[in-house]
Amino acid sequence: MDAFYASAEQAAKPSLRGKPVVVGGIGPxxxxxxxxxxxxxxxIRSAMxxxxxxxxxxxxxxxxxxxSLYRDVSEVVMGLxxxxxxxxxxxSLDEAFVDLEAGGVEPTPAAVRAVGExxxxxxHAATGLSGSVGLAAxxxxxxxxxxxxxxxxxxLIPPGTELEMLWPMSVRVIPGVGPATAETLRRAGIATVxxxxxxxxxxxxxxxxxxxxxxxxxxxxxHDDRPVVAERxxxxxxxxxxxxxxxxxxxxxxxxxxxxxxxxVQRLRAAGRSGRTVVIKVxxxxxxxxxxxETLRGPTDDPAVVREAAARLIDGVDTTTGVRxxxxxxxxxxxxxxxxxxxxxxSEASAAASATTDxxxxxxxxxxxxxxxxxxxxxxxxxxxxxxxxxxxxxxQGSGVGRVTxxxxxxxxxxxRVRTFAVDDPDLEPGEPLPLVRExxxxxxxxxxxxxxxxATAPGPGPGSGPVPEDEDEDGVDPGAVPGGSGSGPGPGxxxxxxxxxxxxxxxMPGMSRR
DNA sequence: TCTGGGGTCCTAGGACCC
DNA sequence: TCTGGGGTCCTAGGACCC
Numbered sequence: 001m002d003a004f005y006a007s008a009e010q011a012a013k014p015s016l017r018g019k020p021v022v023v024g025g026i027g028p029x030x031x032x033x034x035x036x037x038x039x040x041x042x043x044i045r046s047a048m049x050x051x052x053x054x055x056x057x058x059x060x061x062x063x064x065x066x067x068s069l070y071r072d073v074s075e076v077v078m079g080l081x082x083x084x085x086x087x088x089x090x091x092s093l094d095e096a097f098v099d100l101e102a103g104g105v106e107p108t109p110a111a112v113r114a115v116g117e118x119x120x121x122x123x124h125a126a127t128g129l130s131g132s133v134g135l136a137a138x139x140x141x142x143x144x145x146x147x148x149x150x151x152x153x154x155x156l157i158p159p160g161t162e163l164e165m166l167w168p169m170s171v172r173v174i175p176g177v178g179p180a181t182a183e184t185l186r187r188a189g190i191a192t193v194x195x196x197x198x199x200x201x202x203x204x205x206x207x208x209x210x211x212x213x214x215x216x217x218x219x220x221x222x223h224d225d226r227p228v229v230a231e232r233x234x235x236x237x238x239x240x241x242x243x244x245x246x247x248x249x250x251x252x253x254x255x256x257x258x259x260x261x262x263x264x265v266q267r268l269r270a271a272g273r274s275g276r277t278v279v280i281k282v283x284x285x286x287x288x289x290x291x292x293x294e295t296l297r298g299p300t301d302d303p304a305v306v307r308e309a310a311a312r313l314i315d316g317v318d319t320t321t322g323v324r325x326x327x328x329x330x331x332x333x334x335x336x337x338x339x340x341x342x343x344x345x346x347s348e349a350s351a352a353a354s355a356t357t358d359x360x361x362x363x364x365x366x367x368x369x370x371x372x373x374x375x376x377x378x379x380x381x382x383x384x385x386x387x388x389x390x391x392x393x394x395x396x397q398g399s400g401v402g403r404v405t406x407x408x409x410x411x412x413x414x415x416x417r418v419r420t421f422a423v424d425d426p427d428l429e430p431g432e433p434l435p436l437v438r439e440x441x442x443x444x445x446x447x448x449x450x451x452x453x454x455x456a457t458a459p460g461p462g463p464g465s466g467p468v469p470e471d472e473d474e475d476g477v478d479p480g481a482v483p484g485g486s487g488s489g490p491g492p493g494x495x496x497x498x499x500x501x502x503x504x505x506x507x508x509m510p511g512m513s514r515r
Numbered sequence: 516t517c518t519g520g521g522g523t524c525c526t527a528g529g530a531c532c533c
Numbered sequence: 534t535c536t537g538g539g540g541t542c543c544t545a546g547g548a549c550c551c
Contacts, residue, residue: 031519051516092551178549
């Protein structure tokens with residue numbers, strides 16, 4: 001999918017179509033997940049600090065990701081792929097390999113190209129979004145072809161022409177060659193794929209190690225026979241948080257580790273798995289990162305067991321100089337839960353108890369959970385869906401100083417208007433993402449030029465929640481340039497107070513450091 | 516106001532075992 | 534009675550991908 005998250009946001013928010021959109025971390029330490037093509041013109045790229053992106057393009061819309069929407073769209077697309085072949089290997093929400101041979105597609109350039117083109121039409125019809133297709137005789141070449149085809153394109157590499165296409169390219173196009181490998185190669189005078197192939201396998205192994213060197217040599221000479229593998233089981237589960245300000249308080253560090261352990265186990269259990277090795281991750285103020293791990297005697301999915309292991313591990317780490325990130329993970333996953341029934345029953349009982357009453361359980365220092373029970377002060381993050389009792393569906397455009405600005409529009413409406421409310425306005429509630437396409441046509445065949453993106457479809461007021469046509473008057477807030485999260489402070493510089501409710505004191509504040 | 520979050524794979528050293 | 538040669542497991546770190 002092309003600029004997936006940003007494109008999905010543009011499809012969902014008519015006022016953002018054709019404008020620079022940046023999806024990613026909103027906070028002071030956020031990074032860009034996806035920039036729309038309009039935003040890339042300004043030099044904004046994935047993985048760039050959001051703060052830097054704001055400098056490059058202050059007028060872009062900066063939105064927090066809505067993964068539930070992206071997952072829904074992803075499932076629709078993956079469904080279309082599975083209709084082509086039983087062998088589909090997802091790499092992420094927006095990318096997958098498909099083995100067309102296993103799907104019985106006639107192995108000729110013409111037939112394969114036709115399948116790719118039909119797929120692109122079907123994706124657009126079913127999701128309103130564009131995807132790009134690479135067609136080739138191996139996974140590596142198909143991936144390179146799809147990158148080359150972006151945006152909104154298709155590229156087929158005819159058999160026999162692989163090397164003439166590949167050799168002039170930078171070695172960086174080969175998947176697995178990142179900045180470090182490229183630099184090692186550059187120092188050896190190797191910059192292109194052709195030079196990589198010329199270097200020979202022995203030289204590459206000497207430079208890069210056995211596996212990497214041999215693998216790179218195979219790729220550079222066009223050899224890649226890795227099969228498309230459907231449905232791989234996850235090998236680890238982990239969660240981590242970067243804090244808006246470095247943590248120095250030891251008790252707070254322990255508390256956060258306990259919370260992360262609980263979240264990690266939640267995800268582990270949701271997946272029906274258990275794990276044997278507990279890992280913690282600590283990133284210091286200077287970005288240096290270390291991990292510590294402990295392998296248990298058997299796999300567990302007991303939150304108390306994971307929490308205690310994580311607590312032992314953090315005990316051995318000096319955190320006095322400041323911690324910017326903490327993480328907890330579990331690996332060595334077993335296919336199913338083997339926890340002994342006593343431990344499980346006990347932990348469930350205590351979880352139930354602490355849900356009603358309050359913690360005070362276990363050893364002293366672990367108010368771990370309970371966090372979820374207490375209503376955290378609502379945070380109106382830019383991009384999130386809201387619903388207003390009178391005005392219907394909309395999304396948060398910005399918030400600050402006790403106010404939240406909402407734009408009322410839906411994926412199938414005209415660009416909507418902006419209104420501002422008090423953050424605690426009782427008529428305003430969090431909302432759910434709306435489908436990008438009015439009625440996702442099943443099967444996805446047939447014409448019906450994709451609704452959504454392009455033109456204004458029938459302006460009929462939505463079913464029920466109309467976009468409030470007439471009526472105007474509202475307090476200020478010129479929609480004009482799609483302000484990011486501002487609205488506060490004087491002038492342009494969003495005085496980005498660390499959030500609403502920041503009292504006079506500049507203390508950490510309880511609930512506000514994370515989303 | 517530099518640098519997210521969730522993963523995978525590989526390497527290397529030490530412990531331990533036969 | 535100067536130190537073999539495997540193999541596996543565990544731990545830690547690093548590169549890379551989206």
